[in-house]
Amino acid sequence: MSTGCIILAGGAGKRMKSEKPKVLCEVLKKPMLGWVLDCAKEFGFDKIGVVSGHKCEMTEKFLSENYEDISTYYQDEQKGTGDAVSRAAELIKSVDRVCVLCGDAPFMDADTLKKALELHEKTNAGVTVISAELENPFGYGRIIRDSSGKFTAIREQKDCSPEEAKICEINSGAYWFSAKELLNALPKITNKNASGEYYLTDCVEIIGNAEAYKSENPDITYGANTRMDLYALNEKARADVFARLMSEGVSFIALDGIIIGKDVKIGADTLVLPNTIILGKTVIGNNCEIGANSCINDCVIGDNVVLDNVKATSSVVENDVKIGPFAQLRPGTIIRKGVKIGDFVEIKNSDIGEKTAVAHLTYLGDSNVGRGVNFGCGCVTANYDGINKYRTEIGDDAFIGCNTNLIAPVKIGKNATTAAGSTITKDVPENSLAVERGHARIIENWEKNFLRKKK
Ligand code: UD1
Ligand code: CA
Numbered sequence: 001m002s003t004g005c006i007i008l009a010g011g012a013g014k015r016m017k018s019e020k021p022k023v024l025c026e027v028l029k030k031p032m033l034g035w036v037l038d039c040a041k042e043f044g045f046d047k048i049g050v051v052s053g054h055k056c057e058m059t060e061k062f063l064s065e066n067y068e069d070i071s072t073y074y075q076d077e078q079k080g081t082g083d084a085v086s087r088a089a090e091l092i093k094s095v096d097r098v099c100v101l102c103g104d105a106p107f108m109d110a111d112t113l114k115k116a117l118e119l120h121e122k123t124n125a126g127v128t129v130i131s132a133e134l135e136n137p138f139g140y141g142r143i144i145r146d147s148s149g150k151f152t153a154i155r156e157q158k159d160c161s162p163e164e165a166k167i168c169e170i171n172s173g174a175y176w177f178s179a180k181e182l183l184n185a186l187p188k189i190t191n192k193n194a195s196g197e198y199y200l201t202d203c204v205e206i207i208g209n210a211e212a213y214k215s216e217n218p219d220i221t222y223g224a225n226t227r228m229d230l231y232a233l234n235e236k237a238r239a240d241v242f243a244r245l246m247s248e249g250v251s252f253i254a255l256d257g258i259i260i261g262k263d264v265k266i267g268a269d270t271l272v273l274p275n276t277i278i279l280g281k282t283v284i285g286n287n288c289e290i291g292a293n294s295c296i297n298d299c300v301i302g303d304n305v306v307l308d309n310v311k312a313t314s315s316v317v318e319n320d321v322k323i324g325p326f327a328q329l330r331p332g333t334i335i336r337k338g339v340k341i342g343d344f345v346e347i348k349n350s351d352i353g354e355k356t357a358v359a360h361l362t363y364l365g366d367s368n369v370g371r372g373v374n375f376g377c378g379c380v381t382a383n384y385d386g387i388n389k390y391r392t393e394i395g396d397d398a399f400i401g402c403n404t405n406l407i408a409p410v411k412i413g414k415n416a417t418t419a420a421g422s423t424i425t426k427d428v429p430e431n432s433l434a435v436e437r438g439h440a441r442i443i444e445n446w447e448k449n450f451l452r453k454k455k
Contacts, residue, residue: 010053080197
């Protein structure tokens, strides 16, 4: 039995007051559409399609940069969810079962989809709607049942009678369809309703043979139409991430200002301190101290690492490293085991060897640095001549004196030393000392002579 998934992402979401389509509005710095796609990927559909419309180029850019094997369909005018699904007819024709999801309901999960599919198969239904009971059902489509309790229709808020509006069981906006039944039903949907839209929900009455899988977890239905809704989703997602991490052994003294993305993994006994933001696909090991005031994005961090007031992006930090306070790792940086990086150090696109120390006020860009190297205060790699960038290579156990400028491309051999204040323009062989600075001139009695002349 092959399965396909259609994610509806065409709406404008005017109430967000955004230049972006609504599905790209973010929860924990990840577009809502990304959350829904992760759920679909986890379920393991044979095919996944996204229907975009409003500002589709932005939606398609997000898809191509972040996901593989997603078909896209285009809805030129936002005429309703029924019209949107019909745009993906090609996908529907190619599978046996079709799951439709809303791109603006980020908390749907693969387990719920599996259980709903089991009911769908067991009952041999034409359509199975995933429903939930909400304390405040306002705005959602209501699940209408007949006197025997059989599910017969979905009524949108605007079309509800006062009695129907009291129903608390709502449509999550996620459904399983028999592909054949869906293809038959789509052309029969009309726009004769309060919104003048083609409602996908009309399929329930058209197909007739409908089931509702009522989820125990109302979270799966939460969507966002306004910034306030989005804020509520962020708060909930943030609390869920903390709960997961604490159950996995991560410590927090206070949660103030801490934001951790949903895909972040952190090992046991690691302590995260306030005002720390950890995002993307970051993985952090055991027994680390991260923060305060650190921003870590798409990094892999080992065990026993201290990051104090650090900003790190797309970098790797191995075990037993201490960085900070006030340091930055820019993309493409690898910090090997046992390295120490101190205050006001910036490292970019460089590999820093084991047990090397970069203690203060230093910029290393496009550099390969060996093991056990010591940088004095205020060293700079001049890696850019205004047109091209060049690499600096430094061998094991080299000693780079304070205020050394290394004019790339340049190589410093193993165990070589550069004298403080040198601007190194030539390669330095192993075990040698390089001095590139002006000679000292001492002018005796200078002050007295100078003052006498002035008189
Ligand atoms: C829809 C359901 C409602 C359900 C709710 C759950 C219908 C008619 N109603 O209402 O029963 O309780 O979801 O959240 O389906 N979209 C398009 N093209 C369009 C219209 C919408 O792609 O022409 C997309 C939107 O981008 C969105 C999704 O479909 O991701 C749902 O549309 P939305 O307008 O938010 O539907 P609701 O009014 O929330
Ligand atoms: Ca919605």
